[in-house]
Amino acid sequence: MSSTLNEYVCQDCGCLLLHNNQNTLESMKDVHKQLCVVTRQKSMAAQAVSATPKQAASVQKPSVTTSIATAPSPPAVAAQPAAPSLAAGASSGSSGSGDNTTFSLTGTGTDYSKVDGPIDQNFKSKRQVTGTFKDIKVWGPIDPPGQLGIWGTEVCVDFDICVADGACIEACPVNVYEWLDTPGHPASEKKPFMIREKDCIFCMACENVCPPQCVKIFQKK
Numbered sequence: 011m012s013s014t015l016n017e018y019v020c021q022d023c024g025c026l027l028l029h030n031n032q033n034t035l036e037s038m039k040d041v042h043k044q045l046c047v048v049t050r051q052k053s054m055a056a057q058a059v060s061a062t063p064k065q066a067a068s069v070q071k072p073s074v075t076t077s078i079a080t081a082p083s084p085p086a087v088a089a090q091p092a093a094p095s096l097a098a099g100a101s102s103g104s105s106g107s108g109d110n111t112t113f114s115l116t117g118t119g120t121d122y123s124k125v126d127g128p129i130d131q132n133f134k135s136k137r138q139v140t141g142t143f144k145d146i147k148v149w150g151p152i153d154p155p156g157q158l159g160i161w162g163t164e165v166c167v168d169f170d171i172c173v174a175d176g177a178c179i180e181a182c183p184v185n186v187y188e189w190l191d192t193p194g195h196p197a198s199e200k201k202p203f204m205i206r207e208k209d210c211i212f213c214m215a216c217e218n219v220c221p222p223q224c225v226k227i228f229q230k231k
Contacts, residue, residue, distance in 0.1 A: 014030060015028050015029065015030050016028070016029055016030065016031070016032050016035045017035075018035055018038070018039050020042060020043075020046060020048075020049070022046055022048040022049045022052060023046055023047070023048040023049070025042065025046070027039065027042060109144055109145070110142050110144070110145045111142060111143050111144055112141040112142050112143075113140075113141040113142075113143065113148070113152070113154070114154065115143075115154050115155060115158075115191075115192060116154060116155060116194075117153065117154035117155055119152075119153030119154055119155065119156040119157050120155065120156045120194060121156060122153070122156035122157045122170070122196055123196050124170075124171075124173075124196045124197040125168070125170040125171050125197070126171065126222070127168070127171045127220075127222040127223040127224050128171075128222075128223030128224070129160065129166070129167075129168040129171060129223060129224050129225065129226050130160075130168075131226055133149060133160050133166075133168075134149070137149040137150060137151075137159070137160065138150060140152055140159065143161070143203075144203075144205060146161055146162060146163075146203070146204060146205070146207060147161070147162065147163050148160070148161050149161070154194075155192060155193060155194030155195050156194065156195060156196060157170060158170055158192060158195060158201070161201075161203070161204065162204045162207055163207065163228070164207055164210055164212075164227065164228050164229070164230060165186055165187075165204040165207045165210050165216070165225075165227060166204075166225065166226045166227070166228065167201065167202060167204065167224055167225050167226075168224040169192065169195070169197075169201045169224075170195075170197060171197065171222050171223075171224035172197060172198060172201050172202065172222065172224045173197055173198050173221070173222050173224075174189075174197075174198035174199070174200045174201060174202070175220075175221055175222075176202070177216075177219040177220055177221060178202050178215075178216035178217075178219065178220055178225055179202050179216075180219075181215040181216050181218075181219045182215060182216050183211070183213060183215065184206070184209045184210065184211055185206060185209070186204050186205075186206045186207060186209055186210050186216075187202040187203060187204055187205070187206075187216070188202075188203055188205050188206075189201070189202065189203065190202075190203035202216075210227070212227060212229045212230075214227055
């Protein structure tokens with residue numbers, strides 16, 4: 011017994027599809043419409059035509075922009091001065107909220123060599139606070155720029171041991187430190203300054219990673 015073939019001819023490419031099951035033929039038609047190259051090209055051409063008005067409108071915009079650009083330019087605004095840095099040479103005796111500085115990092119003390127670690131963990135019972143820098147206590151003796159003492163109350167760094175490897179700055183999760191220029195110091199000409207000492211979370215990361223062991227953290231009681 012012969013079966014009747016159902017057929018479909020693509021109106022775009024002329025391809026002939028045949029099958030004796032009409033439902034199967036419908037499925038074949040759907041697949042062909044998705045894969046037919048001619049159908050896809052016609053669809054892309056139609057999209058390009060519909061987008062033409064938008065492109066034409068965008069072409070007219072440069073003429074407006076050009077006329078505006080030819081207008082006289084406003085006077086240049088003078089650059090604002092940079093915020094003061096924590097570089098060495100802060101004025102001795104300066105004071106103010108959050109900026110209590112009682113000594114300068116510059117001086118004539120150059121007859122000093124690099125000190126080996128670790129930091130003396132009992133320094134608070136052996137030394138005295140001899141000044142402050144940006145509200146951070148400095149434990150003497152100090153004789154800038156060659157001898158800088160131990161800095162900090164909870165976050166403490168022996169600046170005379172520090173070699174500025176940057177491990178503490180990278181390890182700190184709350185950005186307690188930032189670099190402070192200390193030109194003329196025999197160990198290194200910059201130090202990790204605990205400018206945000208009050209933000210310390212006492213994770214001990216900086217103390218644990220310091221190669222010369224110049225950091226000591228004292229957790230508040």
